[in-house]
Amino acid sequence: MDTSNIPHAFVSPDTLAARIGRADAPLLLDVRREAAFAASARMLAGALRCKPEEVAALAAAGPPRDVVVYCAQGHEVSAGAVATLRAAGWHAQALAGGIEGGEDGVDSPQDLAMWRASALPSMKKRPDWGVPGAQPSRWITRERPKIDRIACPWLIRRFIDPRAEFFYVPTATVFSEAARLHAVAYDIPGAPVSHEGAWCSFDVLLRAFEIEDPALDRLARIVRGADTDDLALEPQCAGLLAFSLGLSRLHTDDHAMLEAAMPLYDALYAWCASEAVAAWQGTAAESHNWTPATMAGTRA
Structure with missing residues (x-):
């Protein structure tokens, strides 16, 4: 599915990594096709499983919210889920490159390198x-x-x-x-x-x-x-x-x-x-101290 006319349809792995685990993290949906999902031992940390054919029912079951979906390689399955969710009023984005960081021979080498450079936290299925x-x-x-x-x-x-x-x-x-x-x-x-x-x-x-x-x-x-x-x-x-x-x-x-x-x-x-x-980054960690010299002001 062409998503070129859907603004901000994709979120980068870097951007998503910074939000996973936070109280304001988006709902994260694993929409991989059943064969791909069953063949994998892992999911992204905090993700919920939602079969592609069940996305429309999920969208209709609750109030719209912020959501990121991912499939195996970030192609048509994710795009279809985003379109369905957005049509129902959700703020939906797809993870660029999917959980596998794109597909060799299909996505550009630059995109593959960028997507795979970011290690998203994942979890073992239990x-x-x-x-x-x-x-x-x-x-x-x-x-x-x-x-x-x-x-x-x-x-x-x-x-x-x-x-x-x-x-x-x-x-x-x-x-x-x-x-x-x-x-x-x-x-x-x-x-x-x-x-x-x-x-x-x-x-x-x-x-x-x-x-x-x-x-x-x-x-x-x-x-x-x-x-x-x-x-x-x-x-x-x-x-x-x-x-x-x-x-x-x-x-x-x-x-x-x-x-x-x-x-x-x-x-x-x-x-x-x-x-x-x-x-x-090799930078100094943030600290806090009392520095009166930086607090100069006019006394009333």
Whole structure:
């Protein structure tokens, strides 16, 4: 399909990479044809599966929103999905080059090099845990969360399944409720996701989905130090511990605490991302200090 008459129909991998994992990230749809989707072990981080033939139904099912679609190589499947979504009033774009970064012998060498130079965060599919699934994945853990049991839902919502559902229950009922609700238990001994050696549940979850992101690696160290009382691991560990304990005291409802903590983790991830960029560029990380000389003004 010719998309030349659709303004801003494509988004570059660089631009999309900067938005994945953020609270204001667009809805990300994997619209690969079934054969291509089934043959691949991976999806882009935070993407939802939507078969090409189901795009129109999705567009009609909810209010229009910001969405990025991708297919295998960024050609007619993505273009068709964009046209369908835009016709329904959505602000839709396609990922240039698709998940594979274009097609050799079809796309220009310049485009191929540009698209493939940007490593978009991706995740391993885990159908055994309901990712991706026709319904939102379900996760369950002990009540009264502090750190890991909040950090893990943040990671799942932002990078694994934005529709995910979370349950907090008494410790003694975690596994029976997990069976009843068809939910994945986490952060309790014997669960599919729990502490392993020095790793906390956040580390294990990150590795179970094989998500590679320097900013998430830094955040994982902060979470690990705060959750295991190894506060010397990163300077920010003590701060995360203090905020987490304070939030627990402010909120008696576990889901209310999760919602209150989401912006905290968003901000911490944004800081980790900026630190990773500074390290990659070899520039000084941002700091803050008191510089009265730059604040000169006229006193009233």
